[in-house]
Amino acid sequence: MLVFAASDKGGTGRSVTSCNVVYRSALAGSNVCYLDFDFGSPTAGSIFQITDAARGVRKGGLHSYLLDTNVAPTGEAKRIDVWSRSARASLRQRPPGSGKLMLFPGDEDGGEFGPDKEALRRCVHLFQALDEEFDMCLIDLSAGRSYATQLVLEATADPALRGVTARWLVFHRWTRQHIPAAGGLVYGPNGILEVGVDAGHDRERLRAAIKFVRTAVVDPDSVELSGLRPAQVAWLRDCDEDLRNLAATWQVGRSAVIGTVPLDPVLQWREQLISDDDVVARDIANSSTVEAFGELSRRLAVDDDWIGA
Amino acid sequence: MVLVLGEVQTTALRHSGGIPQGFAEAALALTAGERVRVSERPISYAVSPRTYTGVDCTIEARSGAKVRGVGTLMGRASLTGGRVLQCSVVARLEPVPGGHRRAWSHYLARLGVVETLGRTDIPGTAAAHLSADRSVSTMGMGAFCGGLVGRIQKSPVLDQQLPLRVRRTVLRWAAVVNEDAEDPKVLFTVREDGLREIKLELAAPGAIDGLLDLFEDLALHDWLLTALLSVIEQSRIGVEQPAQSVVRLRPAVDHLLHLWMPAARLDEFGQSAWKALESRPGLTRQWDASVKRIRDQMAMAAALVDRQPERAQLFR
Amino acid sequence: MKAHAEFFESAADARVESVPLANLSVELGHFYAEDLREDEDFFVDHFRRIGIWYAAARSAYHGVTPKGRPRISTCLLVDDYFDTVEPPAVLVPKLLTAAHKAGLEIDYVVRESGCADPVPAHSDPESTEAGLSPAALVEARLLDDPPPGTTGARPPARETGWLCNGQRSGGSNGTGQEAMKRATAGWSPPAENAAVNHSIFADIELWREGPDGRLWSCAMLATAWQLLRLGVLRDKGRRVASPQPIPADLPDNWRALPLILRVNERAAPFSAYRAMTICSPKFQPIENAVRTIMQQVAVDPAVLTQITERAEGEQLTLPSKVIDRLEYLFVDTGPVRGAGPG
Structure with missing residues (x-):
């Protein structure tokens, strides 16, 4: 299965949530990989705490795998085994029964680029080969209407990938600015659907394969907010109601949502993987955050959750 | 001294069960007007016609010494038991004096040969080929091989259901033909990342098919394991x-x-x-x-x- | 060379059928479709002029054939693909009589459309199994001449239906332009791969999709024609189109005829170790295109080995490159009137 992580705006927590989702899937026993297609600013290395690939690798990352016009006879894209290479001690002890967790980093000096037939050919080969090996490949795309997004839409329309399930997660914060932006990215002009149909996708099937993830959501009823004054809570409730109406207008309402990640200080201040240890022993992260990641990773694999739009 | 370089990639066919012979022939028909050869005993086996691609690129020895190579890589694909797909690429390196590339028809009269224009460090080139990791390969042999895998895996006769998920394995090999060599020597090394290397030294070259069959058979069983x-x-x-x-x-x-x-x-x-x-x-x-x-x-x-x-x- | 053959090809390769071979095949001129409507006198004049050079070619081959008389066959290609021409029942006798009057004998007549039509897979006329057309067989064996910097990772950029001998001008090969990086401005010239100092770049149209399906170019059909004459095409190891005797009643439709028509019972084999074309210099651009394509046709090594070994058995030396087995005499063949499709 291929999972594409997209967002219209930066700062939605797309990358950090995606990293945590693949981490949860690996813990549950699936073989998973994470592909950093955020060519302008690869960050997955830092989230997984891979010391020498924090901002991508110097040579042979995904950007050069797809685009190297140099004669350098490229072979396969570079990969990093997170279980053995993470600087984080708790990650380096791979739990028994867990699956592979592999990072395909970007390049330090990568950049966005325009349409390229050769890049498309290589992208198709990459997805095909990784699908042979992994239960889930999560591809983290640059924010906005990027060429990376167009490239993967064209790649997944290629006959070579016709038997491969592809699902989309569109991340947005739960705010008045982010909701229309996310709706626009999917349904708007030059959005995912329009570009996808041009690339050869069936509109309805593609639409059914796109779900939204709300991030940094404040739950007025949560225990964390129990100290608020009644007027504040009432105001929050009004805002929430208002946002829900807005979401419905933009077709990013409840039926199109696959996950909700609560606001968590750990994610706000430092983008990192949240281990069970962070919740239980160190008590710095909220258990609801970890539960949200786990739930998202489970629902990604539940076919019934992806029927109908 | 003659050097033959090759690579074999092995993977599970994208099909839910063993495929019937007719499908195998359709999937392996890489060149129109060429036969897919099949046999049923002792195990079902089909091999594609040969296919070629032209190269004109730098070949680097382990010391970093570079030489320009011009010629063709030969590739083929095979299917064992209707389930395991293997693609092979091979090229025989032949140093020629003089630094000029010749008319393309010259290279087409000797398919599967890459001529190196100038002094060539043969043992060093073999070493560089064998020691490279999966992200690079001599003359892009690995990418050519992977391209063949991809081409066959997308064949419309396959139902695209993978029977199991395993990483493609890569077996790189180098055969040095040295008339002074005594008995053939073979060295098999298992590296991490599903990468294997084989170095073979022999006195007289047999037919290329014999070598390919050997390396593909080794790669097949290594992949099965x-x-x-x-x-x-x-x-x-x-x-x-x-x-x-x-x-x-x-x-x-x-x-x-x-x-x-x-x-x-x-x-x-x-x-x-x-x-x-x-x-x-x-x-x-x-x-x-x-x-x-x-x-x-x-x-x-x-x-x-x-x-x-x-x-x-x-x-x- | 010998060692190489042993290494890459087992000597007795039973995969490929062999073809009877003459020493030399001579093509007795080219015609534009319009010219084919001319009267007999036009053709007598044409064949007289060709005959002078044909005699020269014959005597040249007498000198270099070690054992006895060289086997030489003659042939003509009729362009019935791009234009309607007179029906076989009219045109064939006209050509044969004119050649005879000029002192020449035509052994084989071949219809150009046959190079584009699927050839029955067996010489057995009962068989219905369709094979590929000679043009499609050539296309399947095209192996692009790689520009410097080509590896197995980045195959030569192909433009659908076209084949060139180098690199096209200015970034037409679809290379990605990175955002936020300056585009390299200006025009970059095309370059021939095996240029000697300066380039002679050729870009050849192989085919085009039309309303009635694929329309092969004249150059592509002529390449198939030359390769048929050299006996190097095979379809799944089987020989392509063996010559058929001329039927007693010639049909009105060229496509009802077999690809290769044997009009002389005592003719030497159609295919030959070498092929020579005698024609007007006006056809030189076409032959240039043919040679550009033929430079990039990878003939089955098993076929090459088979032919080389047979030549050796006759104590003949053959050039290892197929293209070097083609010879041309560009001579004045009289007034060529038409300016048909090229």
Whole structure:
């Protein structure tokens, strides 16, 4: 299965949530990989705490795998085994029964680029080969209407990938600015659907394969907010109601949502993987955050959750 | 001294079961107007016609010395047991004096040969080819090979259902033909990342098909073992209930166990090379032990089958 | 060379059928479709002029054939693909009589459309199994001449239906332009791969999709024609189109005829170790295109080995490159009137 992580705006927590989702899937026993297609600013290395690939690798990352016009006879894209290479001690002890967790980093000096037939050919080969090996490949795309997004839409329309399930997660914060932006990215002009149909996708099937993830959501009823004054809570409730109406207008309402990640200080201040240890022993992260990641990773694999739009 | 370089990539065919011979022929028809050769004994086997691609690029020896190579890479694909797909690429390196590239028709009259224009460090080129990791390959041989895999895997006759998920393995090989060499010497090294290397030294070159058959057969059995070990690892023997583990072991029984047939189609030279490899690294020994482990698990699960909870898990 | 053959090809390769071979095949001129409507006198004049050079070619081959008389066959290609021409029942006798009056004998007449039509897979006329057309067989064996910097990772950029001998001008090969990086401005010239100092770049149209399906170019059909004459095409190892005797009643439709028509019972084999074309210099651009394509046709090595070994058996030396087995005489063949499709 291929999972594409997209967002219209930066700062939605797309990358950090995606990293945590693949981490949860690996813990549950699936073989998973994470592909950093955020060519302008690869960050997955830092989230997984891979010391020498924090901002991508110097040579042979995904950007050069797809685009190297140099004669350098490229072979396969570079990969990093997170279980053995993470600087984080708790990650380096791979739990028994867990699956592979592999990072395909970007390049330090990568950049966005325009349409390229050769890049498309290589992208198709990459997805095909990784699908042979992994239960889930999560591809983290640059924010906005990027060429990376167009490239993967064209790649997944290629006959070579016709038997491969592809699902989309569109991340947005739960705010008045982010909701229309996310709706626009999917349904708007030059959005995912329009570009996808041009690339050869069936509109309805593609639409059914796109779900939204709300991030940094404040739950007025949560225990964390129990100290608020009644007027504040009432105001929050009004805002929430208002946002829900807005979401419905933009077709990013409840039926199109696959996950909700609560606001968590750990994610706000430092983008990192949240281990069970962070919740239980160190008590710095909220258990609801970890539960949200786990739930998202489970629902990604539940076919019934992806029927109908 | 003559140097022949090659690579074999091995993977599971994107099809839910063994495919019938007619489908195999359709999937492997890489060149129109060329035959796919098939045989049924001792194991079903089909091999594509040869296909070629032109190169004109730098070849680097381990010392960093560079030479320009012009010519063609030869590729072919084969399918064993209707399940395991292998693609091979090979090129014979031949140093020629003078630094000029010749008319393209010259290279087409010697398909599968890459001429190196100028002084060539043959042992160093072999070493560079063998020691490279999976992200680079001499003359882009790996990418060409991977391209063939991709082309066959997308064939419309395949149902695109993978029987099991295993990483493609890459076997890089170098055969140095040295008239002064005595008995053929073969060295097999298992590297991490599903990468294998074989260095072969021999006095007289046999037919290229014999060499390809040998390396593909080795790669096939190495892949079978790798896949089997991976299935065993994922079955979580000891972590899960026996019945649950047996369910996870099923792909091995369905798709792998019956394919082990070392050197079945090889000529005398190939068989002697296999024999040499059986003492070290001893692929068959490890295979037998792994198969026994699977059978033991199944026997245990069968013994427990009368107990209701396990039974429910096994037959759900 | 010998060692190489042994290494890459087992000597007795039973995969490929062999073809009877003459020493030399001579093509007795080219015609534009319009010219084919001319009267007999036009053709007598044409064949007289060709005959002078044909005699020269014959005597040249007498000198270099070690054993006895060289086997030489003659042939003509009729362009019935791009234009309607007179029906076989009219045109064939006209050509044969004119050649005879000029002192020449035509051995084989071949219809150009036959190079584009699927050839029955067996020489057995009962068989219905369709094979590929000679043009499609050539296309399947095209192996692009790689520009410097080509590896197995980045195959030569192909433009659908076109084949060139180098690199096209200015970034037309679809290379990605990175955002936020300056585009390299200006025009970059095309370059011939095996240029000697300066380039002679050729870009050849192989085919085009039309309303009635694929329309092969004249150059592509002529390449198939030359390769048929050299006996190097095979379809799944089987020979393509063996010559058929001329039927007693010639049909009205060229496509009802077999690809290769044997009009002289005592003719030497159609295919030959070498092929020579005698024609007007006006056809030189076409032959240039043919040679550009033929430079990039990878003939089955098993076929090459087979032919080389047979030549050796006759104590003949053959050039290892197929293209070097083609010779041309560009001579004045009289007034060529038409300016048909090229």
